[in-house]
Amino acid sequence: MIATLRRIICAAAVALGTGAPAMATPTELLSFADLDGWGDDDHQAALTAFLETCGDLNGDDWAALCAFARKEPNARTFFELFFRPVLIGGDSPALFTGYFEPELDGARRPGGPYRYPVYRKPPEVRQGTRWATREQIEDQNILAGRGLELAWVDDPVELFFLQIQGSGRIRLSDGSMLRVGYGGFNGHEYRSVGEELVRRGVYSRHQVSAQVIKNWVRRNPGAGRQLLQHNPSYVFFREVSRVPAEKGPLGAMNRSITPMRSVAVDPAFTPLGAPVWVEKGGRGPIKQLFVAQDTGSAIKGAQRADIFFGTGDVAGRNAGRVRDPGRMVVLLPIDRAFALVPGG
Template sequence: MAANAAPAQVLEFDALDGWAADDHRAALAVFRNTCSLLRDPVWVPVCKLAADAADTSTAARQFFELLFRPVVVGTPPALFTGYYEPELKGSLTRTPRFGYPLYRKPPELTEGQIFQSREAIESGALRGRGLELVWLDDPVEVYFLQVQGSGRIVLPDGRVLRLGYAAKNGHPYRSIGQELIRRGASLADVSAQDIKAWVRANPGPGRALLNSNPSYVFFRKLEDLPATSGPIGSMGRPITGLRSVAIDPAFVTLGAPVWVEKEGREPLRRLMIAQDTGGAIKGAQRADIFFGTGFSAGEEAGKIKDGGRLIQLLPIDRAYALLPDR
C-alpha cells in the first residue's frame, strides 16, 4: 500500500459519526468473505481472529475496536460515487431487436497492451470473429454495463447469464460526464440517468460522446456464480450491496474495512469493505459504493456524487506506522 505518500491522521472510534449505530455483525461477515486472501503478515493474525469471533453484534464491534484504529489517509473531502450490477435483456444470437454485442476477450490481447480503441471496436474491428458473448438492444446500456464491469442478462427463455470483467483494451478511462461539462453542461446535468437520456435523444452526437472514452471492457461468463450472490469484485469473490466499496489500491489495502461518512441528500454512515477497484477510482479519498443489482440499485447509484470522509480501519501497528514521526 502506498498510503505513506499521503498525509495520515489516526482517530479514536468515538470520532466516527454514527459508529455505534451500525450493524458491525453484517460488516464482519463481508470482511470474512475476502480476509483469507490477505497475505501480508500484519493481516494474517487479524483474519484468524475474524474467523474465530463470535457471531453477535457486540462481538463484531469489539473485534474491530480491539484490533484496528481508524485512519484518515489523504485530505477530505472525499468523492463518493455509486455503481451497481445491471440486469438487462439480451439474446445469445443477433436479432432485429438485439443488435449490439458484448465481447469476450480477444485471444491476442495481453495485460497492459494498447489494443483497438472503443471507436474502432464499435465500428466493427472485431466483427465476424465469433467473440460475441451476448447481444443487447441498446448501445447506451452496452456502454454503461462496461462502466459497471458486471451484469445479469435475462435471455428470451428466462435463463440468466452472469457476466464479469475479463480485460480492458489498455486505453485510459475518460469520463463522459466530464466531457459534457467541458462542452458546457452544468454539474447538475451529468448524472448517469441524464447522460443516458441525452445520448438516446441525440444518437449521432451521443455515439461520439461515448466514443470520447477510448477505454473498452471485455467480459467473461460466470458459470458457477449463484443467482443469490453479488457480482465478482477485484478480489475474485462476490461483493455485497451497501457493504462493498471500490477504492484505489495505491492508497487502500484491498480487503480492508473502511468507514464511510457520505454527505449529500441521503447521508450514509456505514462500515464497508474495500473489495473492488475501478478505472475511474483514483486517490486516497475516492470511493465507489456498490448499491446492489437491478434497476432500483442503478437509480440510487446513479444519483451519488457526494463529499464526506473515507476512513480506513487498519491493524494497530500498521495505523501508527503511517504517522510522519514513525
C-alpha cells in the same frame, strides 16, 4: 485466546512491516470515538462482508484476524479490539460516487432486437498496450465474425454503461441469467462522456447523471453515438458461472461484493480487504463500515471511493445520484496502524 491473538498480530506486524502501500501523504491515528455514528452501525453486516475476502489477505496478522472472525465474535468488539482507525489523506475532502451491477435483456444468438454483441477479449489484446479504439471497434466491425460474442443485447446505450460498470447480468430470452465480469480492455484511458456534455455546454455539471446521459443519447442517436465514442476505452467481458445468483458480482479480489458494504478504492492508499469507515455527506448521508473489495479506473486518491449499491435499476438510480463529499477512514490492525502513523 484473545491475548494469544494479540501476540500473533504484533509479531506479524513487526516481521512484515505495515503491509500498507508506500505513500507520501498525511496520516492521522484516530479513535473509534472520533468516527461519527460508529456506535449506531450494524457491525455484524460489516463483519460478514469482511469474511468474504479476509482469507485472501497477505500476512500472519491478517490471517489470525480472519481465523478469529470466523469464530463469530461480537462484531463491534472485534473491530474495536484489534483495529485502529487511520485517516489517510484527510487534508482534502473525500469524493464519494456510487456504482451498481446492471441488468440487460439479451440472447445467446443474434436476432430480433438482440443486435449488439457483448465481446470476450481478443487473444491479441495484451495488458499494458493499446489496441483499437471504441470508434474503430464499432465503426469498422473488427471483432465481428470471430466467435468472440458472449451474448447479444437489445440496447447499445445500456451496453455502454455495462462497460462503465465492468460487470452485470443479462436476462436471456430463454429465461436464464448470464452473469458477465470484467475480462480486460483495449488499453485506452477512460474519458467521461458526462464531462464532455458539460464542456459542450449541453448541461451544467450538477445536472449530469447516468440517466441524463442515456436520455440525451437516445434523443440524439447520431450525435449520441459520437458522444459515446468520445470515450475510447472499450471493455471486454468473461462469463462468470461460479457465482450464485443471490450473491453479488466479483470485485477486484475475485470474490463477491456486498451491496452497501463493499467499496471500491485506490489500492495505492487503501489495502484491499481492509475495513473502511465512510462518512458521506450530501443527500442521503451514509455513516457506516464498509470493506475495500474493489477498484476502478476512475477511483484515484486516498480520499476517493465508489460505493456498491447492488444489482438492477433501483440500485442504478441510487448509485447515479451520488457525488458527495465526506471522509473515509481505514481500519488497520493495531501495530500496522501505529507503524504507519509517525508518532502514533
